[in-house]
Amino acid sequence: MRSILSINVSVFGCLLSISYLIYMYSIYGNAMLIHMLDPERPFFLVFHILMLIAPPGSLIAGYLINERKKLLIQSRNSEQKLFRMLQEWKATLDSMPYGVMLIDKEYNIIRANRYISELTGVPLKELKLKKCYEVLHSYEGTLDGCPLLESRKSGDTSSFEYYDREHKKHFLATITPITDESGSIVAYSHPLIDITHIKEKEQKLVQSKDAFLNMLKDLNTNNKEIKLLYNDLITAFSIAIDAKSPWTLGHSERVTEYSVLIAHEMGLTDRDIKKLKTAGLLHDIGKIGTFDLILEKPGQLSGFESTIVRQHPVKGEDILRPINGLSNILPIIRAHHEKFDGSGYPDGIKGDNIPLLARILCVADSYDAMISNRPYRFSLGKDYAVSELRKYSGKHFDKDVTDVFLHILDNGSETAMTHTSNQLPVH
Numbered sequence: 510m511r512s513i514l515s516i517n518v519s520v521f522g523c524l525l526s527i528s529y530l531i532y533m534y535s536i537y538g539n540a541m542l543i544h545m546l547d548p549e550r551p552f553f554l555v556f557h558i559l560m561l562i563a564p565p566g567s568l569i570a571g572y573l574i575n576e577r578k579k580l581l582i583q584s585r586n587s588e589q590k591l592f593r594m595l596q597e598w599k600a601t602l603d604s605m606p607y608g609v610m611l612i613d614k615e616y617n618i619i620r621a622n623r624y625i626s627e628l629t630g631v632p633l634k635e636l637k638l639k640k641c642y643e644v645l646h647s648y649e650g651t652l653d654g655c656p657l658l659e660s661r662k663s664g665d666t667s668s669f670e671y672y673d674r675e676h677k678k679h680f681l682a683t684i685t686p687i688t689d690e691s692g693s694i695v696a697y698s699h700p701l702i703d704i705t706h707i708k709e710k711e712q713k714l715v716q717s718k719d720a721f722l723n724m725l726k727d728l729n730t731n732n733k734e735i736k737l738l739y740n741d742l743i744t745a746f747s748i749a750i751d752a753k754s755p756w757t758l759g760h761s762e763r764v765t766e767y768s769v770l771i772a773h774e775m776g777l778t779d780r781d782i783k784k785l786k787t788a789g790l791l792h793d794i795g796k797i798g799t800f801d802l803i804l805e806k807p808g809q810l811s812g813f814e815s816t817i818v819r820q821h822p823v824k825g826e827d828i829l830r831p832i833n834g835l836s837n838i839l840p841i842i843r844a845h846h847e848k849f850d851g852s853g854y855p856d857g858i859k860g861d862n863i864p865l866l867a868r869i870l871c872v873a874d875s876y877d878a879m880i881s882n883r884p885y886r887f888s889l890g891k892d893y894a895v896s897e898l899r900k901y902s903g904k905h906f907d908k909d910v911t912d913v914f915l916h917i918l919d920n921g922s923e924t925a926m927t928h929t930s931n932q933l934p935v936h
Contacts, residue, residue, distance in 0.1 A: 522567020765789030795825030
């Protein structure tokens with residue numbers, strides 16, 4: 510729709526040209542054209558040309574005026590949309606139950622949400638351009654151990670935990686670089702999550718673990734009754750490990766039974782089978798030190814979260830190392846996520862360098878994980894699990910072990926087990 514101003518300009522140019530032509534005709538009559546092309550003075554020729562091109566010139570000017578108005582309207586609308594969007598993002602950030610800051614390379618706060626303001630007691634307007642370490646840690650000078658230093662060197666996300674003595678809270682802080690289109694770092698995102706309740710639960714678990722380990726240290730395994738108690742405690746503790754998340758309830762017992770079936774079929778000694786049974790029941794003990802919110806996360810884990818979960822074989826080894834009677838299963842605990850082709854963790858060893866019992870445990874553990882429900886997916890089913898075992902036999906899994914387990918599955922030997930993985934956990 511054309512604006513009134515653009516119409517007026519166009520009409521004015523046309524009327525001006527028509528009026529001039531009528532005036533010239535009234536003076537020169539039919540000789541008007543000759544006079545206009547051969548005026549008495551050269552200046553008049555320029556004036557005549559301007560009068561003749563006034564209509565198209567005024568039409569172009571009117572069009573440009575109208576387009577300028579459209580651009581101004583679009584610009585104003587875009588500005589209003591941008592303002593509303595910024596208000597929505599501000600409201601979203603302020604409503605988050607944890608702190609978020611945007612900081613530059615010199616530790617200056619560019620933006621912060623209301624959580625940071627309430628935590629530090631500094632008004633939002635005053636937070637801008639303050640040093641993040643001065644606001645959070647109440648002192649001047651730089652932090653030698655600040656993760657921003659590491660993130661600036663590596664260009665990757667860096668995380669750390671720290672304790673705020675003033676508020677008596679534990680925090681998980683993360684530094685993530687923000688890059689422009691060219692890949693250059695322009696700022697850093699700095700979330701701050703209160704994990705006090707998680708640390709308290711972790712401390713209780715550690716205390717329970719210490720109490721349990723102290724009991725195991727005092728057991729006399731040469732006594733038959735104490736041996737029975739020892740085995741019962743191992744089983745009970747494996748149940749406690751699996752009960753840390755309702756999604757893994759019964760997992761360690763099932764993995765142990767699968768592993769023992771494989772070991773019997775392969776003709777392993779009773780000593781190895783006993784060792785495998787203990788390792789199977791305790792293979793996930795390292796998850797005691799893993800946050801519940803990661804184990805029960807309904808979506809895909811971030812890189813940082815995956816790194817934490819992948820530490821559980823090493824943590825499991827560290828937890829059991831003080832117990833002399835369990836030293837023979839430490840290599841199995843540490844290596845139960847190693848892959849035959851070297852793509853596993855934590856050490857990336859491959860082939861026969863992986864203990865045989867750990868290779869057996871890996872197959873059983875992977876199978877049970879695939880047919881069990883998880884917070885991020887439902888059971889994939891036996892057929893899918895079998896197809897994956899066949900697909901990665903000789904790659905992720907020891908071929909000999911896989912063939913034995915597939916034979917067991919084909920004969921239905923595993924169906925005698927009590928398996929509840931297809932039931933959703935009751936909260």
